Amino acid sequence: MHRVKVIFGHLAPYPSEVGNRSVRSNPCGARAPAPAPDDVLIVHGRRTAIGKAKRGSFKDTTPDELLSAVMKAVVTDVGLSPDKLGDVCVGNVLQPGAGALVARIAHFLSDFPEAVPVYTVNRQCSSGLQALFNIAGAIKNGSINLGLACGVESMSLRDMGDPGNVSSRLVDYDKARACIVPMGITSENVAERFGISREKQDAFAVSSHQKADRAQRSGTFAREIVPVTTRVTDAEGTEHTVTVVKDEGVRASTTLAGLGKLRAAFKPDGSTTAGNSSQVSDGAAAVLLGRRSTVEALGLPVLGVLRASAVVGVPPDMMGIGPAYAIPAALEQAGLNVADIDIFEINEAFASQAVYCVEKLGIPMDRVNPNGGAIALGHPLGCTGARMVVTLLHELRRRGKRGYGVVSMCIGTGMGAAAVIEYPGP
């Protein structure tokens, strides 16, 4: 379309002028809670770039390699000896047994000592955030002082879809039966029942790509992404060594007109398309957590304070509405309301559910996923929760003032998870 062409013409890069950006905004309005010695602090977080599954640079890379890259980077960056870690928890969805073996192998690939334990957790799309909740819980109950929360997924090497062994009696229970409704249909259900139009979904998707493209081009992700050098086999069967530093799903050329042409992916008269759904991806992320007293004793930096964590159940056939229930629960725990939050990272499993949750909670759209979400960046299932925490904290730090962020996502089989994190300021 002519207008799209003209406006894209305005966005042609003029490299000489990049940089020199300074950020000013309103001071954070919400009161800062007094620091307590048993606060759970986030020391640091990094992630890999997110690769396109089955076609991207990580398509031949095993998840232990991705995981090891971020595990190693996080402890090295802050100069922490890994033997100080009380535990390592890894979120994963698709590997057998949520990747228990993969995690321990990654642990040794990272030269972590055998005395440090590691385990995995699978709460579907929130696994990476659940790993953080688990480590935070262990710190809070006194069993460990420092821990590493990670998430990893290779959707190139493992497929979704095997439900495991389930009882045939599930058909007799509506809610149980609803658990096996395909994710795309749950998106259609949300769109239909709450009237989220195709146009709204497509516009949200376009904006996700634009925001991610802008972040990518301005170098916003540079501090969070760990470059990964790996081998990838091309269509001719030749193996190449590549260093991956850039998220591969972002398409600056995405337009409303282009998305409008896509056919519904899950039902003939539906509104959920490949363009307004999250992408299938590979990636890993890791976040270092510690008790305030320990973090201060070791002289480690403080990137964030975990202020609240909540997981709530919702109807399985409308699992996408999860954040609309989890976010208020987490905010209540933290004693905050929507207006106190500077940035909401809400996972874009589908534009339908993301738009619904944003509208339902009355969140100003300009506070949602300021650097794009899973529609543009991709959604490596087990990694996503940890990836969002990393992106959130780096963005809050980039803004350079005390502030609050929320990370939330919907969860297959009907749940939502949410965390409230404070950036204490530079």
Place this chain on the structure above:
Amino acid sequence: MKVKVFRSPGRHGYAVEGSPFIPTKLACATSQYYGIAGSGTLLILEETESGIALVKSCEWSDGLFDVAWSETNENVLAAGGGDGSLQLWDSSSNHSAPLRVVREHTQEVYSVHWSQTRGENLLVSGSWDQTAKVWDPTLSKSLTTLKGHEGVIYSTVWSPHIPGCFASASGDGTLRVWDVKSAACRLAIPAHKSEILSCDWCKYDEHIVVTGAVDCSVCVWDLRNPRQPVCPPLVGHSYAIRRVKFSPFSRTVLASCSYDFTVRFWDYSRSQPLLETVEHHSEFVCGIDFSLHIPNQVLDCSWDETVKIYTPACLTAGTHTAGP
């Protein structure tokens, strides 16, 4: 910095202008779907103690890209749209239809401006059809059509000093100055090596014009010496500059808003011209205006569906509060 915010869900801001008559009134031209498709809404807004209230919302069948208040009637505004039309709206009436609609431009109208010199009451419009048209205030029929630009016109602004004179900025990389009486282009300055999206006149010096362009730079020109800008280009924006505006209160202060989501304030007489960067939008910032009544108050609007009113810290510091 206190910021008042008006949210317009589903409507993305393209242009904002404060009323020349009523200090609290402002108008914002907005479009659905980022102005790529769909309809448009002209929002008449009023600043209140606590925020910004909607006075009237005028719906149009295509996106609206610019708005101009009448300089003679406090209730009348003109807007330009994606369908090539100009509409005249009455903000005081209950009617939902415009007072008048003219369709002469064959492509998107991206700019409208009402003349400000005494004894003259004209409108100028700039269009992607590469022409500018001058209109009488009732929009009955265009008085003259000015051709010459070899690219789309993004901006047309009357000189506040010279009757019948306006400047235009175009995708052809030139800034042009036109004389309406002789219907001729008086000056064409190849001001940038990229598309120029906006221009504005200094309110205190009839020779000074500012341009903002896709090359991310803002340039200040003295029309008597168009070979080079009067100072080195003002750089800092990381994406195209969508609109530039001179302060009505300070001779050398100007504002620019950009596709890089920021608004920047500059004093081009200084060796460090960048005064402040305001980053309070999360999308392209397309509209900016200075209040004519309240010194240093700024209005802006963005694709992030917000209109904001604020006074930037750099202009309250005392150095720029008084007139020249």
